[in-house]
Amino acid sequence: DSGVTQTPKHLITATGQRVTLRCSPRSGDLSVYWYQQSLDQGLQFLIQYYNGEERAKGNILERFSAQQFPDLHSELNLSSLELGDSALYFCASSVRHGRVETQYFGPGTRLLVL
Amino acid sequence: LAKTTQPISMDSYEGQEVNITCSHNNIATNDYITWYQQFPSQGPRFIIQGYKTKVTNEVASLFIPADRKSSTLSLPRVSLSDTAVYYCLVGDGKGDSNYQLIWGAGTKLIIKP
Numbered sequence: 293d294s295g296v297t298q299t300p301k302h303l304i305t306a307t308g309q310r311v312t313l314r315c316s317p318r319s320g321d322l323s324v325y326w327y328q329q330s331l332d333q334g335l336q337f338l339i340q341y342y343n344g345e346e347r348a349k350g351n352i353l354e355r356f357s358a359q360q361f362p363d364l365h366s367e368l369n370l371s372s373l374e375l376g377d378s379a380l381y382f383c384a385s386s387v388r389h390g391r392v393e394t395q396y397f398g399p400g401t402r403l404l405v406l
Numbered sequence: 407l408a409k410t411t412q413p414i415s416m417d418s419y420e421g422q423e424v425n426i427t428c429s430h431n432n433i434a435t436n437d438y439i440t441w442y443q444q445f446p447s448q449g450p451r452f453i454i455q456g457y458k459t460k461v462t463n464e465v466a467s468l469f470i471p472a473d474r475k476s477s478t479l480s481l482p483r484v485s486l487s488d489t490a491v492y493y494c495l496v497g498d499g500k501g502d503s504n505y506q507l508i509w510g511a512g513t514k515l516i517i518k519p
Contacts (some may be wrong), residue, residue, distance in 0.1 A: 397449025
């Protein structure tokens with residue numbers, strides 16, 4: 293157990309709909325990352341937040357957005373869903389060891405768009 | 407951004423030592439090398455991290471030669487439960503070399519009985 297929690301575990305929805313994925317980082321971790329992993333693919337970085345502020349952005353679609361709240365939990369909003377958005381969505385929080393950050397991943401949310 | 411190159415897949419047998427090598431020719435002075443393990447439908451899990459020479463923890467060893475252009479993850483006496491995808495990343499996790507944002511395909515390790 294990494295200490296990072298994600299809800300829901302599974303989500304089934306239809307094309308055109310909007311969903312919200314939630315992530316609670318490990319206690320004390322200020323940084324939250326969101327990733328998308330399609331079937332048998334590598335991890336695609338979407339976005340990073342640090343203490344409530346957006347810090348880095350990857351190949352996140354305009355239909356997707358995220359935020360980090362004062363209690364440090366984060367939400368990823370996916371709208372106008374398409375079949376191709378079906379994937380595992382992971383969130384990770386990070387801790388710094390000296391000069392380097394190490395990420396701790398949650399169990400993921402499996403999204404299926406029908 | 408530093409790039410890494412790993413074998414796409416490897417096979418081995420229970421009880422054997424497995425070595426997975428990662429090439430990172432463009433590694434920068436401040437970059438660290440980190441390995442993660444991912445089981446199907448689970449998030450990656452941190453295995454080991456190092457800067458130079460050898461690092462060992464309870465699950466693996468990491469060998470880094472003097473030029474740091476490659477690194478080798480060594481898993482001693484593997485078991486079936488070590489079947490997973492292993493990712494090598496380089497960088498310091500901040501600024502322009504925020505390596506943790508670029509994940510390659512990793513090495514799919516299959517352990518046979």
